[in-house]
Amino acid sequence: MQVYTKILIGMLVGAVLGLTLGPKSMFLDADLYKVSSWDRLELRTDRDDPSTVVQLPVPKKKANGEVTPLRLPILETVTETREDRKGDPQEVETWSRVRLTYSQSLSLRDSDQQIRDQLGLTKIDDSAEVWLALQQTELESGGFSVWPVPISGFGDTLVTWLKPIGTAFMRLIKMVIVPLVFSSLLVGVASLGDVRKLGRLGVRTLGLYLGTTAAAVSIGLGIAHLINPGSFIDEKARVALQAQFVGAAGDEVERAAEAPSTIDNILNIIPANPIASLVSGDMLQVIFFAVLFGIALTLLDDKDGRPVVNILDRVQNAMVVIIHIVMKLAPYGVAALVADVVGQSGFSVLSALFVYAATVLLGLAIHGTLVYGFIAIYIAKLKPMAFLRAVRPAQLIAFSTSSSSAALPVTMECAEENLGVSNPVASFVIPLGSTVNMDGTALYQGVAALFIAQVFQMDLSMGAQIGIVATATMASIGAAGVPGAGMVTLAMVLTAAGIPTVGLALILGMDRLLDMFRSALNVTGDLAVTAAMARLEGEKLEPLSKEDDKADPKRGFERRLDKKPKPIEPD
Numbered sequence: 001m002q003v004y005t006k007i008l009i010g011m012l013v014g015a016v017l018g019l020t021l022g023p024k025s026m027f028l029d030a031d032l033y034k035v036s037s038w039d040r041l042e043l044r045t046d047r048d049d050p051s052t053v054v055q056l057p058v059p060k061k062k063a064n065g066e067v068t069p070l071r072l073p074i075l076e077t078v079t080e081t082r083e084d085r086k087g088d089p090q091e092v093e094t095w096s097r098v099r100l101t102y103s104q105s106l107s108l109r110d111s112d113q114q115i116r117d118q119l120g121l122t123k124i125d126d127s128a129e130v131w132l133a134l135q136q137t138e139l140e141s142g143g144f145s146v147w148p149v150p151i152s153g154f155g156d157t158l159v160t161w162l163k164p165i166g167t168a169f170m171r172l173i174k175m176v177i178v179p180l181v182f183s184s185l186l187v188g189v190a191s192l193g194d195v196r197k198l199g200r201l202g203v204r205t206l207g208l209y210l211g212t213t214a215a216a217v218s219i220g221l222g223i224a225h226l227i228n229p230g231s232f233i234d235e236k237a238r239v240a241l242q243a244q245f246v247g248a249a250g251d252e253v254e255r256a257a258e259a260p261s262t263i264d265n266i267l268n269i270i271p272a273n274p275i276a277s278l279v280s281g282d283m284l285q286v287i288f289f290a291v292l293f294g295i296a297l298t299l300l301d302d303k304d305g306r307p308v309v310n311i312l313d314r315v316q317n318a319m320v321v322i323i324h325i326v327m328k329l330a331p332y333g334v335a336a337l338v339a340d341v342v343g344q345s346g347f348s349v350l351s352a353l354f355v356y357a358a359t360v361l362l363g364l365a366i367h368g369t370l371v372y373g374f375i376a377i378y379i380a381k382l383k384p385m386a387f388l389r390a391v392r393p394a395q396l397i398a399f400s401t402s403s404s405s406a407a408l409p410v411t412m413e414c415a416e417e418n419l420g421v422s423n424p425v426a427s428f429v430i431p432l433g434s435t436v437n438m439d440g441t442a443l444y445q446g447v448a449a450l451f452i453a454q455v456f457q458m459d460l461s462m463g464a465q466i467g468i469v470a471t472a473t474m475a476s477i478g479a480a481g482v483p484g485a486g487m488v489t490l491a492m493v494l495t496a497a498g499i500p501t502v503g504l505a506l507i508l509g510m511d512r513l514l515d516m517f518r519s520a521l522n523v524t525g526d527l528a529v530t531a532a533m534a535r536l537e538g539e540k541l542e543p544l545s546k547e548d549d550k551a552d553p554k555r556g557f558e559r560r561l562d563k564k565p566k567p568i569e570p571d
């Protein structure tokens, strides 16, 4: 069985696990509330007596700034009703009796003795039963009060156990990215040799990357205009979505606010200390340094430049072998990642945001078909099916990891092995694309911006929309190819267009799922442009044939691992 078939099976298993047993399971009862922000949580020891409200201490942050969520097992839930003037019962408020345990994340200080007394906590029994008001939808300073998310204790535990497997897989892939991008770009630039040829390839590549990205945002805006997904959200769903995610949306906005201005962004591409850029993994800086380093080597005497290029070429090959080894774990890693994503989202978010998600997906499909179809057929002169067959492995990895950077090694392999692009072109165009080119991300930002504007019933002027095309295109250059990066830069796009960033809360629940699709489109774009560039450089592409694909189940990754390791004695 090909490794990619195994990955597909892994994804399926993960999705089923996530949906059936995950935190938002359709089958398990919600028996626990997980609360990550409790400063405005309404807790009382006596449900009917507002004076018994419990003031919880401010949450302690861990070193990474996160707060350990409070887990409140549910003992019973009651809904109070009151008759209205016509005598019909009206829901007033829902209360849950929950068990509050102090030991886990609250850790009382001496000064908290008052709460200890109020709850009757002792050293031996540090848990108490309290009442939790569930629906608090009153507006408070522009946001809503906390809305605790009911989750199944079992699903939560399951995801907690599965998560490390997915995280380990992601870290194993990420481990290779910096050395791979650096060595492959340097070798690519050096082997192109001629600075003029490099300049031409560089300008064409960047031009096509930016052009396709601007087209993507425009398609996103256009389709959101046609479908008008914002009009499908009713008031109740809007309030619920917003209340659930408003805290998290604030984090995205904060992260976006930390992003520097445009001029600083451009200056930041030049590394003041390239070793520091390699260490911190600042990809644009790594790219800049690798390109200059490569050019410098071609200007040295052959006897001086060649050994360095040779060594980095070997480094590149070794990195690819590491990825082959890591890919053995892919089916398991992918199952864990998908279970986590699907499990956290659940069906309720899916149904409320169905039209929005469908609009994004339709946009991605249109962009893939029209724009990449055009590039593949008319510029790269490839048959559409041959192109699709060649790019499938990269799409699968990008889809399951939601990261075009993580897919980079596989994308390179697809370009060289499956499309027949030469190593110098592939190792220049692809690492650049994995950072700079994000059509899927840009398209989704177009749809999301318009969707949020529609929900808030704002009319966007033509100028504002052209602004969105420009900022989303620029933002996609700066965004890293990692999960959720597009959400952070979306905050910037919204701010520039004057759309309230609190609207991010509406789409947050759906984001991680859509991220999978847009990441897959991102790598497809990189490969379409790479094929076009190779053709424009006069290369003859030899895409993988259907027969070859079928005949050798151990193609690519697995075949290379058939080699026996042999010891290397130093000379």
Ligand code: ASP
Pocket: 402, 403, 404, 405, 438, 440, 441, 479, 480, 481, 482, 483, 484, 485, 486, 487, 515, 518, 519, 522
């Ligand atoms: N996850 C995307 C990528 O890696 C970026 C994003 O849209 O969040 O390509």
